[in-house]
Amino acid sequence: MGVQVPLYQAKAEFFRMLGHPVRIRVLELLADGPTPVRELLAAIEVEPSNLSQQLAVLRRSGIVTAARDGSTVVYALAGGDVAELMRAARRILTEMLAGREELLAELREAEASSAMPR
Amino acid sequence: MGVQVPLYQAKAEFFRMLGHPVRIRVLELLADGPTPVRELLAAIEVEPSNLSQQLAVLRRSGIVTAARDGSTVVYALAGGDVAELMRAARRILTEMLAGREELLAELREAEASSAMPR
DNA sequence: GGTACACTTGCACAGTTCTTCAATTGCGAT
DNA sequence: ATCGCAATTGAAGAACTGTGCAAGTGTACC
Numbered sequence: 431m432g433v434q435v436p437l438y439q440a441k442a443e444f445f446r447m448l449g450h451p452v453r454i455r456v457l458e459l460l461a462d463g464p465t466p467v468r469e470l471l472a473a474i475e476v477e478p479s480n481l482s483q484q485l486a487v488l489r490r491s492g493i494v495t496a497a498r499d500g501s502t503v504v505y506a507l508a509g510g511d512v513a514e515l516m517r518a519a520r521r522i523l524t525e526m527l528a529g530r531e532e533l534l535a536e537l538r539e540a541e542a543s544s545a546m547p548r
Numbered sequence: 549m550g551v552q553v554p555l556y557q558a559k560a561e562f563f564r565m566l567g568h569p570v571r572i573r574v575l576e577l578l579a580d581g582p583t584p585v586r587e588l589l590a591a592i593e594v595e596p597s598n599l600s601q602q603l604a605v606l607r608r609s610g611i612v613t614a615a616r617d618g619s620t621v622v623y624a625l626a627g628g629d630v631a632e633l634m635r636a637a638r639r640i641l642t643e644m645l646a647g648r649e650e651l652l653a654e655l656r657e658a659e660a661s662s663a664m665p666r
Numbered sequence: 667g668g669t670a671c672a673c674t675t676g677c678a679c680a681g682t683t684c685t686t687c688a689a690t691t692g693c694g695a696t
Numbered sequence: 697a698t699c700g701c702a703a704t705t706g707a708a709g710a711a712c713t714g715t716g717c718a719a720g721t722g723t724a725c726c
Contacts, residue, residue: 436569438569438570438572438573439569440641440645441569441572441637441641442566442567442568442569442571442572443567444637444640444641444644445563445564445566445567445572445637446563446564446567446568446683447567448560448563448567449560449561449563449564449565449566449567450560450564450683450684451554451556451557451559451560452556453560454556454559454560454563455556466702467702467703468702468703471702471703477685477686477687478702478703478704479685479686479687479688479703479704479705480684480685480686481703482703482704482705483684483685483704483705484684485703485704486704486705487683491644492644493640493644498692498693498703500693500694501692501693501694501701501702501703502693502702502703503702503703503704508643508644509643511636511639511640512640514636514639515633515636515637515640516559517636518629518632518633518635518636519559519562519563519633520559521629521632522562522611522629522630522633523558523559523562525626525627526562526609526610526611526626526627527558527610564713568713568714584672585672585673586672586673589672589673595715595716595717596672596673596674597673597674597675597715597716597717597718598714598715598716599673600673600674600675601674601675601714601715602714603673603674604674604675616673616722616723618672618723618724619671619672619673619722619723619724620672620673620723621672621673621674
């Protein structure tokens, strides 16, 4: 029953895999259904080789699959509730950013009513 | 009012912030309620200065707050349904890890213990 | 004051990830 | 066979992240 490959390690790797703007956009596009690379390239501003590198990361992690169809390659989500994950993340993100805006507003008020900073 | 930092950038930063085993463990411990650093240190095998560095990352991102109470510092989730995010992630991980028995077993244990009162 | 403890910060170095370029593979058409 | 297009791979350097140590801040207690 020993822990051989730590669970926290696996979770962290999963989140790290999501931690790139191009990879996020790809996953959101794939959430609407299987998509050829050509379309991903048209939708995301990125060099083809860079997109391929990011697709390779997603493939290696197992969250997407690739299938060749003639001369194009079509990517799809390997399964799972990716959309649900994104929704949960967006909810937390919204709260986090809202809190930050409030702090910024408070900071501006405090500066206006006290001595000038450096 | 809205800052024009691309949304995908913000999402990627959010996930990258989660992409570290120590930070994951901290968030899961905090999901059970506010916790002093001393307890985090006892539960996670890590050097104090390393834990502090990871706590600083979480603080900077805004997902946790720190409050001094005497000589100890107590951390808490800043809000948001972190537990729900973790649940969605676990569901996807389960599918991705299908076939890797050890990790699946650990995921099931984690599910069981999170459903139990302490 | 001084010592002890809890926690944090600065810093240097090791390790990892990102980006880009050039080279390559696979496929369809000529 | 060769051309052109779609997509991938390999490799190198830049950029970023993680770690541990030493030094720092803040609090309590004598």
